[in-house]
Amino acid sequence: MIVAKNVWKSYGKIIANEDISFEIDEGEFVTFLGPNGGGKTTLMRQIYGELYPDKGEIKIMGMSPQKAIKYIGVVPQESRPLTDLTVEEHIKLLGILKGLSRREAKIKSNELIQKLKLEPKKRVDDLSGGNKRKVLIASAVISNPKLLILDEPTVGLDPEIRREVWDYLKELKKDGTTIIMTTHYLDEAEELSDRVYFMNKRILISGKIGEIRERFSNYYEVVNIENGERYYVKEDEIKKFLNSVNFRFEVKLPSLEDIYMKVISQ
Numbered sequence: 388m389i390v391a392k393n394v395w396k397s398y399g400k401i402i403a404n405e406d407i408s409f410e411i412d413e414g415e416f417v418t419f420l421g422p423n424g425g426g427k428t429t430l431m432r433q434i435y436g437e438l439y440p441d442k443g444e445i446k447i448m449g450m451s452p453q454k455a456i457k458y459i460g461v462v463p464q465e466s467r468p469l470t471d472l473t474v475e476e477h478i479k480l481l482g483i484l485k486g487l488s489r490r491e492a493k494i495k496s497n498e499l500i501q502k503l504k505l506e507p508k509k510r511v512d513d514l515s516g517g518n519k520r521k522v523l524i525a526s527a528v529i530s531n532p533k534l535l536i537l538d539e540p541t542v543g544l545d546p547e548i549r550r551e552v553w554d555y556l557k558e559l560k561k562d563g564t565t566i567i568m569t570t571h572y573l574d575e576a577e578e579l580s581d582r583v584y585f586m587n588k589r590i591l592i593s594g595k596i597g598e599i600r601e602r603f604s605n606y607y608e609v610v611n612i613e614n615g616e617r618y619y620v621k622e623d624e625i626k627k628f629l630n631s632v633n634f635r636f637e638v639k640l641p642s643l644e645d646i647y648m649k650v651i652s653q
């Protein structure tokens with residue numbers, strides 16, 4: 388469904404994406420994780436065609452992102468809903484702009500308002516941050532996109548609304564929508580995605596979360612209790628390593644977060 392081949396993108400001297408390649412199948416839910424400034428938003432903006440790669444290419448269903456945009460729904464990072472509209476008007480308007488008839492837009496927006504537990508007649512300006520985000524999600528999916536791109540969709544949301552958004556995204560996936568998301572939350576990636584990419588400008592590691600855990604399961608994490616420094620030591624080298632150190636330590640199996648920290652600091 389999506390193929391990226393050797394994508395490079397810079398802003399002047401800052402390299403944001405370095406030789407990125409990946410393939411995403413139809414119906415997959417794939418998450419890109421990485422530190423602040425790791426190039427996730429830049430990559431998303433190229434997938435939905437707002438930016439062009441300096442080198443390399445991205446194809447969506449065999450088309451350029453600019454051509455495929457009619458099949459894509461986007462919730463950009465830090466986007467704001469349009470002001471001065473009610474919830475219902477906002478969602479309907481976005482549907483009409485994406486080519487739905489007024490009637491189709493009305494039916495579909497009512498359905499989304501119910502599913503996402505929104506109040507149709509409330510002014511978008513008066514909503515909480517969480518409900519604004521829901522309006523943006525509803526406005527992105529009203530045209531039944533084949534591909535949905537969500538750039539940090541649950542930043543700043545309270546746990547209840549976050550759960551509601553997760554449940555809705557799971558439903559979309561079940562209905563066959565291909566979803567690409569960026570997030571800083573490992574629990575979110577784990578709960579929702581089929582596969583993840585850890586990236587920091589370039590792709591560092593990818594796979595199913597279970598597989599990634601397994602790949603690191605023969606490592607121990609040794610923490611220097613005196614200064615917090617961490618070491619990742621292979622199972623068969625742990626005895627020798629612990630005999631060789633002269634600090635107080637704690638040994639544990641790495642959590643997903645530890646693996647992430649190890650991988651992105653390489």
Ligand SMILES: Nc1ncnc2c1ncn2[C@@H]1O[C@H](COP(=O)(O)OP(=O)(O)OP(=O)(O)O)[C@@H](O)[C@H]1O
Pocket residue numbers: 398401402403421422423424425426427428429430464
């Ligand atoms: N419009 C721009 N002009 C110049 N530099 C930019 C621009 N947009 C992003 N950058 C730089 O490119 C790099 C990658 O930024 P990007 O926003 O893609 O990362 P990110 O992984 O999405 O970060 P975050 O998690 O903080 O949103 C950073 O160093 C950033 O400062």
